[in-house]
Amino acid sequence: MSELTPELTLIVASKNYSSWSLRPYLALAHTGQPFREVMVPLDEPDTAAKIAQHSPSGRLPALRHGAISIWDSLAICEYLAETFPQARLWPQDxxxxxxxxxxxxxxxxxxxxxxxxxxxxxxxxxxxxxxxxxxxxxxxxxxxxxxxxxxxxxxxxxxxxxxxxxxxxxxxxxxxxxxxxxxxxxxxxxxxxxxxxxxxxxxxxxxxxxxxxxxxxxx
Missing domain, CATH: 1.20.1050.10 (Glutathione S-transferase Yfyf (Class Pi); Chain A, domain 2)
Incomplete structure (x- = not known):
């Protein structure tokens, strides 16, 4: 991505189990924007430490967009709707x-x-x-x-x-x-x-x- 378009990075937990991570993943994919994905496996000795590198709440998912960091699945989806209105992530009516x-x-x-x-x-x-x-x-x-x-x-x-x-x-x-x-x-x-x-x-x-x-x- 160019310097004018900050990179989007979505950090998720294990995909088989993480319903919270799936939600913003689907919303972000729907925007059509390129993004990098980081998956943190659950229940590993270093899981908590790895999550702490990305999320101040100690939970995933989290989204980084340039210098902006967002955690919580709904907050991420709201940010995507606001940032990429052409994706129509909320109904217009x-x-x-x-x-x-x-x-x-x-x-x-x-x-x-x-x-x-x-x-x-x-x-x-x-x-x-x-x-x-x-x-x-x-x-x-x-x-x-x-x-x-x-x-x-x-x-x-x-x-x-x-x-x-x-x-x-x-x-x-x-x-x-x-x-x-x-x-x-x-x-x-x-x-x-x-x-x-x-x-x-x-x-x-x-x-x-x-x-x-x-x-x-x-x-």
């Missing part, structure tokens, strides 16, 4: 954008039962597992959100708001979980799941995840 931000915030801070009991594990297949109390309610709420967004705002394409947005980046790890745990979905949710699975960036991420060595703590 005010109402749709408000709903998109709401569903992203709900994903960012909610669905704790699903997160804890259906952890992301791209290479695994665990049918019937993870059905702890509260998980069914989280799954039902997610499907209700998907149905509402597709019905109200999805006429322009296969994603929640028609074209790809940050909302899709945030729910892509849920799509992965639903595949891993073979969650039965309604027709609208199945169609949306399949559209997300066809994202070229998600396929690239998945191919890399399948080549990673397993992390013992997550087995």
């Amino acid at each position: 005010k109402e749709a954008r408000a709903v998109a931000r709401s569903v992203v915030a709900e994903m960012h801070s909610g669905f704790s039962n699903l997160r804890q009991n259906m952890t992301m594990d791209i290479r695994a297949r665990k049918p019937g597992k993870g059905r702890a109390p509260g998980v069914a309610e989280d799954i039902a709420r997610i499907q209700a959100l998907w149905n509402e967004c597709r019905t109200r705002f999805g006429q322009g394409g296969p994603f929640l708001f028609g074209h790809f947005t940050i909302a899709d980046a945030f729910y892509a790890p849920v799509v992965s979980r639903f595949v891993t745990y073979e969650v039965e979905l309604d027709a609208v949710s199945r169609s949306y799941r399949d559209a997300v699975l066809e994202l070229p960036a998600l396929k690239t991420w998945t191919e890399a995840a399948l080549k990673e060595p397993p992390v013992k703590r997550y087995q």
Whole structure:
């Protein structure tokens, strides 16, 4: 990249397990901007030290853009939307954008039962597992959100708001979980799941995840 275009570097954790890292990766890939990627394997003796080199919070993902450093997946996505408006990472319509931000915030801070009991594990297949109390309610709420967004705002394409947005980046790890745990979905949710699975960036991420060595703590 030229001196006038600072290099983008995205630092992520192990791809098979890191739902937080997947979200900004998909958003950044969607901008079409070239970027460098650094992957820090989880559960290694030097993992914490390596993460500390990139993130003051001690967590990943993190993004460097020239002298700017951003950590937290939502903060990174917001920065990308602001820096590369041509990517349309938020809907242009005010109402749709408000709903998109709401569903992203709900994903960012909610669905704790699903997160804890259906952890992301791209290479695994665990049918019937993870059905702890509260998980069914989280799954039902997610499907209700998907149905509402597709019905109200999805006429322009296969994603929640028609074209790809940050909302899709945030729910892509849920799509992965639903595949891993073979969650039965309604027709609208199945169609949306399949559209997300066809994202070229998600396929690239998945191919890399399948080549990673397993992390013992997550087995």
